[in-house]
Amino acid sequence: MSQRYFATTLPGFEDELADEVKAIGGRKIEKVTGGVEFDATHRVFYRANYELRCANRVFLRVDEFRARDFPELYNKTRRYSWERLLSGANRVFVRGAARESHLMHSDRISDTVGHGLREHFEDDLKVAAPQIIDKIDGSAQLVLARLNDDRCELSLDSSGEHLYKRGWRQHAVEAPIRETTAAALLIRSGWVHRKPLVDPFCGSGTFLVEGAWLANKRAPGDMRDFAFQRWANFRQPLWDDVVNCGRQRTHACEAVRFYGFDANPDAVQAARQNAELAGVRGCAEIRQADISEFLPPCEAAGTVIANPPYGERLTQGSGPRKAYQILIDRFAEHFQGWRLALLLPSDITPNHPSLRFKEDIRFQNGGIRVRFWLARHR
Known part of the structure; x- marks a missing residue:
């Protein structure tokens, strides 16, 4: 019924x-x-x-x-x-x-x-x-x-705690993106699951873990419980079957395809610990690196997805520049054949002569009006 x-x-x-x-x-x-x-x-x-x-x-x-x-x-x-x-x-x-x-x-x-x-x-x-x-x-x-x-x-x-609380993110950094939002943006980005996924501002590793779970078909609720399990009509055998069927669909990541970088060593440590808790540490390479040195981590082209620090200025070349501007320049120069997916405040419109930007969606993230942009080389 x-x-x-x-x-x-x-x-x-x-x-x-x-x-x-x-x-x-x-x-x-x-x-x-x-x-x-x-x-x-x-x-x-x-x-x-x-x-x-x-x-x-x-x-x-x-x-x-x-x-x-x-x-x-x-x-x-x-x-x-x-x-x-x-x-x-x-x-x-x-x-x-x-x-x-x-x-x-x-x-x-x-x-x-x-x-x-x-x-x-x-x-x-x-x-x-x-x-x-x-x-x-x-x-x-x-x-x-x-x-x-x-x-x-x-x-x-029926859920209890919000469903974005998957259970694996035990180590957070400032201004993390919710897991549900990260999953939706990965879907909208057009990322192909068999191709590399790179986050140059990985923070606590949300895009990486959500991407790995998307690729290996692991259910997002696999590490938590739910309010309906305390209902009078809860059917334990049916629930066990749903979980068993979901786990049978899961397959392991066969090679390293997820790359995370962050200039903050605390963020790198948090991302590594979260990836370990999520069971994807073996297919995620996470290390400390400055955006001014950002290069493709592998030969195969894939997708770069980022939620950069909007106001932070970094020194490159002749003086201080916004972090997202440096990312765009590095992507334009070094990432031929790759896709770029970028989350920015609504008052920022990215631009580069070598790239074609397309606004994909507008929404609010943590109370901030943002726009999600997709870009490829011209």
């Missing part, structure tokens, strides 16, 4: 997420700003959390109804068969939100829904209710109550 789900993503990457959902068997796919709605069986739902690279969370659509006052919201929340999903062993945090509705007080919406959920167990079923908590934490079940034009939509988060 299919149910309705909603997978969230960074606005701008709905197409990539929709393609992923379709590939694992999602049906009746509908793209909306910031996510994708879809129908799925239990197996496909488990696969969504385990295998989607561009999703930040996956929600189960629990119930939808009209609510024009708080008693109506309370009664309709209370009538739902919450015991199919939750039990007295769960801890629940309710988050309310409203838009263009009679009920606009988010805290009162949260309290009302939590009250209805608790009394469904205690008064209607005469059993212990989930604990309703005031502050969310890693072990809590998140219930969303969203009202729009007096229609209330109740959703239950």
Whole structure:
């Protein structure tokens, strides 16, 4: 039996997420700003959390109804068969939100829904209710109550921690890019998985690890657990089968094809440790190097992808220059036949007489408006 789900993503990457959902068997796919709605069986739902690279969370659509006052919201929340999903062993945090509705007080919406959920167990079923908590934490079940034009939509988060928290990045550096964003940009870059991938500002190694996992088909959820594993209807044998099938599709990297460089020795150490935790250290060469000395690390042409330090100035030639400008010059001079994928703030337009730049997508990264550029030699 299919149910309705909603997978969230960074606005701008709905197409990539929709393609992923379709590939694992999602049906009746509908793209909306910031996510994708879809129908799925239990197996496909488990696969969504385990295998989607561009999703930040996956929600189960629990119930939808009209609510024009708080008693109506309370009664309709209370009538739902919450015991199919939750039990007295769960801890629940309710988050309310409203838009263009009679009920606009988010805290009162949260309290009302939590009250209805608790009394469904205690008064209607005469059993212990989930604990309703005031502050969310890693072990809590998140219930969303969203009202729009007096229609209330109740959703239950199935992921727990955000899906970009793969489990391998234990060593971070300043301004890391999220794993889900890195995966989406790698997909958009046109990088061919059998060809080299190079990050000259590798930081904690996010592009390298995500690229290696893309190439060897390792599921992004392979090192973590999920909130749905604490649901009352969790099916352990089905989940074990989903994981086993996913791991059977994984294959090892056969040669070094991933190269990371950074001028900061702490970043190099962090990237190496993260690559080790992710199980890709054997196919990733990571070393300290200044961008002013950037050269192709191998004979075969591939893709250079970078999220450079935007404001940092480095000395080269006659004086200080921006790091991304030095990268562009080095790429133009030394990387014939390669692709360049570059993430820059929206107020920067890259240019070089030997390169043809194409703006691929605009979005917000860490609160900064950015543009993703693709370039090749003329």
